[in-house]
Amino acid sequence: MTAPLSAGPAPGPGPDDLLVDPSTVEEARRELIPRYGAASWRITFASANPSVGTADLHWDTFPDALREQLRHAGWVLLKFPVPDHLLNGSTRMRGHLSALRNHHTLIHWRCFAHWLDRRGITELAQVSESVLGDYSIHLVKERRLHRNTVASILGGLTRLHAHAPLLPESARIRQPPWETEGVDDYLPAATPTGENASEAINPATMGPLLVWALRFVEMFATDILAADAQAARLRAATAAAASDQRSRAAVAAYLADLEARGLPLPAHNRTGTVWAAKTYIAAITGAPLGVVSYALRAPRWRQYLAENPGPCPLDVPITATVDGQKWIDGIDFHDVAGLVQHLDTAAFIVIAYLTGMRPSEVLGLQAGCCPDPPARQGGTRRHLIRARVFKTAYDEDGNHLSAGEIRCAPWVAVPQVVTAIRLREARVDATGLLFAGDPTNQRPGGRAASYATLSRRIEQFVAWVNTHHGEDAIPADPHGNIGTRRFRRTLAWHIARRPGGLVALAVQYGHLRTIISEGYAGRQREGIHDILDLETARAVAEHLSDVEESLADGGKVSGPAARRLILAAHEQHRRFGGMVLNQRQAKALLSDPALTVFHNPEAYLSCNYDPAQAQCNPENLASQRKRPTTPSLDRCRPSCANIARTDSDASQLRERAQHIRYQADTALTPEPIAERLRHHARELIEIADRHERTRLGDKEPS
Ligand code: SF4
Incomplete structure (x- = not known):
C-alpha cells in the first residue's frame, strides 16, 4: 500500500474514491477496500494474517469539529510511509504499521480528539507542545493508564506529527515534547514485572x-x-x-x-x-x-x-481408558460436535504450550507445516515446524508484512505436538489453516479462529473435564481465565523453575529446555529464549536472595560448592537485590559464571553450575564448544562438584526420609519394596547428617 511521498500536502481523495489504489492490494481483498467518505472503514481490509479479525473505525464516533481533519490524517496514515529522515532518528518508528496497529493508532487519535473537543480545540493546528504535554499528564494522572498503553498513545501522536507535511496546515500538530526531551519523563514509572508480563498459569x-x-x-x-x-x-x-x-x-x-x-x-x-x-x-x-x-x-x-x-447412542466402541476405566461410557449423537471441539482445543493447548509459539503463530499454522524428517541412521529425528511469524515481519523498507514471513529458525516439535498437528491436518477446511475460524464468516485468504473463541473453548474444555471427571479435575487458576497468551510464559516459567516437575513428567521429557532450544542455535532471539532467559534469571535471583537471607539469619551451607554458593548469594544481593526486571539484567546475571546457581528442589540442592565439572552432561565435558549454558537438573548426579546444600535442603531431606519410612512401614507394602524404601531413607538421612557435620557459615573459612 506504500505510495510515493509528494513534496507537500497530499490533497484528500473524493468521498467515493477508494482509500488506496486497488493494484496495491491482493486481488482477493480488493472488494474490501473502503471508500474515503464511508461512515466506517474496515482497517484490516488488506491484512493477510489469518489471526487478525475485523477491526472497523466508525467516523460518527469522532467529534464533529475534528472528524474530517482526522479522516484526512487517517487516509495519510494508511497510504503513505513515515518520511525516511524520521525513520532514521531515535524514535524507532516503522514506515508502515500493521493493520491492527493502524487501528489502534486511529482509536488513540479519536480519544485525543474527544479530549481536545472538551477543551474547545477545533483544529489540529491549535495543538501546541504544551497541549500535548497536558495530554500526557491527563493519561498518567487522571486516566491512570499503564506505562505501555501511554507509550503506545504518545507514539500514535508522534506519528500524527510525522505525517504533518502531507496534511493541510490547519491539520498539523506541533512536535510532541517527548520527541525532544525523551519519552521516559512522560510515562508512568515502570512496574517491576513489566506491564505486558502475563501471569504464568499456576x-x-x-x-x-x-x-x-x-x-x-x-x-x-x-x-x-x-x-x-x-x-x-x-x-x-x-x-x-x-x-x-x-x-x-x-x-x-x-x-x-x-x-x-x-x-x-x-x-x-x-x-x-x-x-x-x-x-x-x-x-x-x-x-x-x-x-x-x-x-x-x-x-x-x-x-x-x-x-x-x-439418549442417542452411537455404535462406536470406547477403546481409551483412564485409570483402567473407560474415559466415557458411550458417545451420544448430539455430543459428537462438542467432543470434536474439545479435541481441537486440546490440540491447540498441546501445540501452544509445548512449542512456546506465540498464539498468532499457532493460529497461522497450515497443513504441511511439520513434514516428517528424512530417516537418519542413529541419533534422534526431530520434527520441525515451519511457522509464519507476524509480529516481527517487516520488509526492507520497514513496512509491516501482514501475511507474515516464514521464520528463519523453525520450532521444534516433540512427538505429542506432531500428533496434535496430524490430527488437525487430517481435517482442515479449504483455508488450509489448522485452526480455521467459523466457515460462515470466512474472508479471502482464510481466517483463523479468534483469540476470544479459543479462550472460551479452553474454558469449555476445562468445564467438560471437571463435569465428567471431577475426581481428577483441573483446578481454577488464581489469576483467572487461562486464555491463549499465557502458555508461552508458562512454558518458560516451568522450564526455569520446575525442570523435572509435573509438566515435564506429563510429556516424559525432563530436559524440555534442551529439546525446545534445539532449533535455535545461533538465532536465539527468534524463539522462546528471551522469555526463557528472563524467567531463568528471575528464578536464580530469587533463590540466591533466599540463601542470602538465610545466611544473614545464621544459616549455613555444605557441599563441595558451599563457598561458591555463599559468594554468589552476596554478589547477587549486591548487584541485583533479588530482582531481575528486564532482559538486560537477565543477560548480565546469566553471563556471570559466579552467579549461575540453580535451585534443584527435587534433589534438595543448589547447583552452582560450572559446565566443566557438570556430571549431568558428561558427553559435553570433552568439548568446550558444546558445553550447555544451563545444567540438566533432571539428570543431576549426587557426586557432582557443583553441589551445595542449605539448612532448608537438609531439613527437607529429613522430612522426605520420614515420609519414605512411613510408606515402608505400612502393612500393605511388600517386604522387598519396604526394604528398598528404608535403604533410600537411610541414604537421605546420611546426606542430611553430612550437612550438619560439614556446614559452613558466612564468616567461616572454607
Ligand atoms: S550434576 Fe547436578 S549439580 Fe552437577 S551440574 Fe548437573 S545439575 Fe548441577
Whole structure:
C-alpha cells in the first residue's frame, strides 16, 4: 500500500474514491477496500494474517469539529510511509504499521480528539507542545493508564506529527515534547514485572490441563473421530433418503416397537427443552427428516416423548481408558460436535504450550507445516515446524508484512505436538489453516479462529473435564481465565523453575529446555529464549536472595560448592537485590559464571553450575564448544562438584526420609519394596547428617 511521498500536502481523495489504489492490494481483498467518505472503514481490509479479525473505525464516533481533519490524517496514515529522515532518528518508528496497529493508532487519535473537543480545540493546528504535554499528564494522572498503553498513545501522536507535511496546515500538530526531551519523563514509572508480563498459569492448573489435553490428543482421539465419522454417515444417509411409503412405514414400525418394549424415545436437551432427535431417528430408520417430523407431530408420540426421553447412542466402541476405566461410557449423537471441539482445543493447548509459539503463530499454522524428517541412521529425528511469524515481519523498507514471513529458525516439535498437528491436518477446511475460524464468516485468504473463541473453548474444555471427571479435575487458576497468551510464559516459567516437575513428567521429557532450544542455535532471539532467559534469571535471583537471607539469619551451607554458593548469594544481593526486571539484567546475571546457581528442589540442592565439572552432561565435558549454558537438573548426579546444600535442603531431606519410612512401614507394602524404601531413607538421612557435620557459615573459612 506504500505510495510515493509528494513534496507537500497530499490533497484528500473524493468521498467515493477508494482509500488506496486497488493494484496495491491482493486481488482477493480488493472488494474490501473502503471508500474515503464511508461512515466506517474496515482497517484490516488488506491484512493477510489469518489471526487478525475485523477491526472497523466508525467516523460518527469522532467529534464533529475534528472528524474530517482526522479522516484526512487517517487516509495519510494508511497510504503513505513515515518520511525516511524520521525513520532514521531515535524514535524507532516503522514506515508502515500493521493493520491492527493502524487501528489502534486511529482509536488513540479519536480519544485525543474527544479530549481536545472538551477543551474547545477545533483544529489540529491549535495543538501546541504544551497541549500535548497536558495530554500526557491527563493519561498518567487522571486516566491512570499503564506505562505501555501511554507509550503506545504518545507514539500514535508522534506519528500524527510525522505525517504533518502531507496534511493541510490547519491539520498539523506541533512536535510532541517527548520527541525532544525523551519519552521516559512522560510515562508512568515502570512496574517491576513489566506491564505486558502475563501471569504464568499456576502449576496446579497447568499440570492437569496438559495431562487432559494429551489424553484427548493421544488417547481419546480415535474414539471421538470414529463417532464423528459415524454421525456424518448418519446425516448423509438421512439427506439421501426418499420420502415414500417404505420410509413412512419404517418410522411407524420403529416408534411402535419402542412403545411396545417400553424403550425411551431418542431425544436431546436444548436450552432446557427436550426435543425429539429427528435426525438420529431418521438416520436409523432410513427415512428423510420430513417423514420423521410429520410422524412425531402426533399427540401420541409427543406424550410418549415427554414421559420417555432417552439418549442417542452411537455404535462406536470406547477403546481409551483412564485409570483402567473407560474415559466415557458411550458417545451420544448430539455430543459428537462438542467432543470434536474439545479435541481441537486440546490440540491447540498441546501445540501452544509445548512449542512456546506465540498464539498468532499457532493460529497461522497450515497443513504441511511439520513434514516428517528424512530417516537418519542413529541419533534422534526431530520434527520441525515451519511457522509464519507476524509480529516481527517487516520488509526492507520497514513496512509491516501482514501475511507474515516464514521464520528463519523453525520450532521444534516433540512427538505429542506432531500428533496434535496430524490430527488437525487430517481435517482442515479449504483455508488450509489448522485452526480455521467459523466457515460462515470466512474472508479471502482464510481466517483463523479468534483469540476470544479459543479462550472460551479452553474454558469449555476445562468445564467438560471437571463435569465428567471431577475426581481428577483441573483446578481454577488464581489469576483467572487461562486464555491463549499465557502458555508461552508458562512454558518458560516451568522450564526455569520446575525442570523435572509435573509438566515435564506429563510429556516424559525432563530436559524440555534442551529439546525446545534445539532449533535455535545461533538465532536465539527468534524463539522462546528471551522469555526463557528472563524467567531463568528471575528464578536464580530469587533463590540466591533466599540463601542470602538465610545466611544473614545464621544459616549455613555444605557441599563441595558451599563457598561458591555463599559468594554468589552476596554478589547477587549486591548487584541485583533479588530482582531481575528486564532482559538486560537477565543477560548480565546469566553471563556471570559466579552467579549461575540453580535451585534443584527435587534433589534438595543448589547447583552452582560450572559446565566443566557438570556430571549431568558428561558427553559435553570433552568439548568446550558444546558445553550447555544451563545444567540438566533432571539428570543431576549426587557426586557432582557443583553441589551445595542449605539448612532448608537438609531439613527437607529429613522430612522426605520420614515420609519414605512411613510408606515402608505400612502393612500393605511388600517386604522387598519396604526394604528398598528404608535403604533410600537411610541414604537421605546420611546426606542430611553430612550437612550438619560439614556446614559452613558466612564468616567461616572454607
Ligand atoms: S550434576 Fe547436578 S549439580 Fe552437577 S551440574 Fe548437573 S545439575 Fe548441577
